[in-house]
Amino acid sequence: MNPIDLLANTWIWYALFGVVAALFFLRGRGRSLTSFAERSSGSPGARASAVGAVPPGREKLRSYLAFGFGGFFLMSVSLLVLRAVWALGNGEAAWSRVQASLQNPIYVIFHALAFVWLSWFVLRLFRLFPATQPRRIGPLRRPPDAVLVGGLSAAFVGVTLALAAILSGALG
Amino acid sequence: MRRMLLVLEPVIWLLFSAGMMVGGLLLPAWALVMGVAGPLGIAPAATSYDHVYALASHPLGRLVLLAAIALPLWGGAHHLRHVWLDFGGLRSDGLVGTLCYGVALLGSLAAIVAVARL
Numbered sequence: 001m002n003p004i005d006l007l008a009n010t011w012i013w014y015a016l017f018g019v020v021a022a023l024f025f026l027r028g029r030g031r032s033l034t035s036f037a038e039r040s041s042g043s044p045g046a047r048a049s050a051v052g053a054v055p056p057g058r059e060k061l062r063s064y065l066a067f068g069f070g071g072f073f074l075m076s077v078s079l080l081v082l083r084a085v086w087a088l089g090n091g092e093a094a095w096s097r098v099q100a101s102l103q104n105p106i107y108v109i110f111h112a113l114a115f116v117w118l119s120w121f122v123l124r125l126f127r128l129f130p131a132t133q134p135r136r137i138g139p140l141r142r143p144p145d146a147v148l149v150g151g152l153s154a155a156f157v158g159v160t161l162a163l164a165a166i167l168s169g170a171l172g
Numbered sequence: 173m174r175r176m177l178l179v180l181e182p183v184i185w186l187l188f189s190a191g192m193m194v195g196g197l198l199l200p201a202w203a204l205v206m207g208v209a210g211p212l213g214i215a216p217a218a219t220s221y222d223h224v225y226a227l228a229s230h231p232l233g234r235l236v237l238l239a240a241i242a243l244p245l246w247g248g249a250h251h252l253r254h255v256w257l258d259f260g261g262l263r264s265d266g267l268v269g270t271l272c273y274g275v276a277l278l279g280s281l282a283a284i285v286a287v288a289r290l
Contacts, residue, residue, distance in 0.1 A: 068258065071251025074195045074244040075275070077203055082241045082283055084206065088228055089289035092221045099219045103211040111207025115200050122196025156197060163201035166227065168209060169217025 005083060063124070070121035073114045119160075126152040177269045184250055184273070191247020198240040225290070234287040241283035245276040 087094040101107065129152060130145035142148075165171035177184075210218035217223045227233045249272035256268045 065255070065258075068251055068255035071248035071255065074191065074199065074248030074251065076248075077199045077207075078195065078241050078244040078248065079279060080207070081199075081202060081237065082279055082286060084224075085228060085237055085241070085286040085290070086282070088221070088225055089286060095221045095224070099210070102207060108208055108211050111203045114203040115208065118196060118200045118203065122192075122200070125192055125196055159197050160201045160204075163198065164205050164209075167201065167205040167218050167224075168215035169220075169223055170215075 002086075066117075067121060067124055070117060073117050073121070076110075077114050077118070119156075122156055123153055126156070177266065177273075184246065187243060187246035187276075188250035189247075191243040191245065191250075194239050195244025195247050198236070199244060202240065228287075229290040234290060238283050238287045241286070242276075242280035245279040246273075249273050249276040 084095075084098055087098040102111075126149050130142075130148045133142050133148065135142055143151075162171070205215055205218050209215035228237055253265070253269050253272045257265060
């Protein structure tokens with residue numbers, strides 16, 4: 001196995017994801033949201049913002065954790081892109097080997113899950129975006145939040161459709 | 173090690189925010205076409221060496237691929253590190269942070285070599 005395959009071997013990441021998910025399940029069982037908030041206050045950022053904070057609601061907590069696990073998909077899919085690009089540079093035989101491995105149903109399911117998770121991830125990120133913006137952007141007043149979120153979401157849909165068309169050979 | 177991570181925090185945040193944006197915009201389409209539609213035979217061109225090589229070896233294609241590999245690695249690494257912190261992993265933050273950013277650094281260097289070899 002070449003070093004890139006080793007680095008990009010997402011099975012390692014599947015295992016890591018499984019361990020973290022199991023850890024969450026085991027540590028979360030029987031504990032209240034307050035205890036999670038106390039554990040959360042261990043991080044420097046959380047400590048600074050936790051003064052007087054109330055524990056988040058269960059739905060917000062799930063959403064927050066799901067957003068955090070988006071990092072796993074970002075890293076895994078990036079490593080798979082790296083593996084594919086490395087194989088491209090090695091020639092047609094190496095590319096065919098990678099393509100054959102991607103036909104494994106587990107990879108297909110993983111990619112389908114990654115598509116759904118990352119799409120939700122970026123749309124949630126865009127919903128958070130207005131809160132990070134100043135009242136004025138340069139000389140202009142900042143647009144309403146709905147315009148910012150709607151514009152970014154439309155850009156995501158447009159970029160995804162265009163890239164999908166280019167990669168699948170339907171365009172260009 | 174934690175002290176070094178704190179010193180590097182502004183740079184890591186820059187890469188993290190760029191990684192979330194670039195990864196969120198580029199990777200869903202890749203996952204859908206190259207990971208689902210291609211292997212299932214819905215988009216046969218996506219598995220064609222000539223088609224993908226022509227796209228990837230174009231200067232713009234190389235730039236997009238480099239961004240699509242390197243930046244999301246940093247975004248994901250920072251996210252996973254903070255998930256770990258949220259589970260109370262402050263004591264092992266130095267180790268976990270180094271591991272996450274180490275993978276991102278290795279992957280970024282490999283990405284530069286990978287696109288240069290095309």
